[in-house]
Amino acid sequence: MSDDGARARLEIPLVLRRLTVELDAVGGRFASTHGLNRTDVRALVAIMDAARGGEPITAGRLGAAVELTSASTTALLDRLERMGHLRRVRDPQDGRRVVLEMSESAMAAGAEHFGGLQRGLAAAMEAYTDEELELVSRFLRDMVDVAGRYARSDGSREAQN
């Protein structure tokens, strides 16, 4: 192994964590400029992700995603609905469920805030070739898999490969 390779192996975990700190700070700034707290932002992200995936999320599943009790989830939704960031819609298929729809204004605010970051990332990626970006993308997906295993392992033993 070359010295540079050894250095990269040590640095990458550190840089990954710094990256999460910085991206978290971007979210924090979005929160403060819109009068939201961190939980609210995490919830909006989860709702937007679900909407992008085609299947809007329900109140209960949102609570699980952001790790809140049902009482806290209700309060969270009250806040976001009162601010006009989402609508609660009764599921016609299952009258117990409440499905969540983000408002157009919330979508626009998100696009406005994170669009700049998105463009910055795109600009930085210009310095890389297609092949390099494919490699990076594959690497990042590997990291997501590893992190996902440790995030959800039960803690009684090491996460498995």
Added chain:
Amino acid sequence: MSDDGARARLEIPLVLRRLTVELDAVGGRFASTHGLNRTDVRALVAIMDAARGGEPITAGRLGAAVELTSASTTALLDRLERMGHLRRVRDPQDGRRVVLEMSESAMAAGAEHFGGLQRGLAAAMEAYTDEELELVSRFLRDMVDVAGRYARSDGSREAQN
């Protein structure tokens, strides 16, 4: 641009966000297994980072790092100190300052929890060559720079290159 390259350019921002979500979840699990909240974990990370850098952090600088008021920072430190995760030490050079030292037990708990993740990441990196990892590391540092600019830009205009 090849199709795969175009796809990677679209995917990388998404994967980056998924990665932050997963790594955040790892931290959340650490929090819940140790009776901490997310702010506590962010604070411990900041304190540990500073300690690793050689210059232990002060109460005020920690508050700035985790974006809390001085009142909240005092309460945060009270919590962590009561749990035995840190010690407050008066700065002999400046009697107003309180420098923060993590306890050995907190360091050990962190190492135990995140060591598994670290080993998982190292194992995943085995599948890559030194040159590939150097590229990935460089790419991630670029992303940190971009994110850092957007995290700290004043919002009145786009962050500059």
Added chain:
DNA sequence: GGTAGATGTCTCGATCGTCGAGAGATCTCA
């Protein structure tokens, strides 16, 4: 059909984290 249990959301009261305002101690510099 009807009933029992499971499921999803909400309400209520209590607790804890965060804030704004300001006090007290210490440092800096004229």
Added chain:
DNA sequence: TGAGATCTCTCGACGATCGAGACATCTACC
């Protein structure tokens, strides 16, 4: 030495979260 700046802490208020439980709806079995 004194005035202002800086750093941390205290106090009271507010808001986010929780646990327990109520209520409506769905599912499955008789």
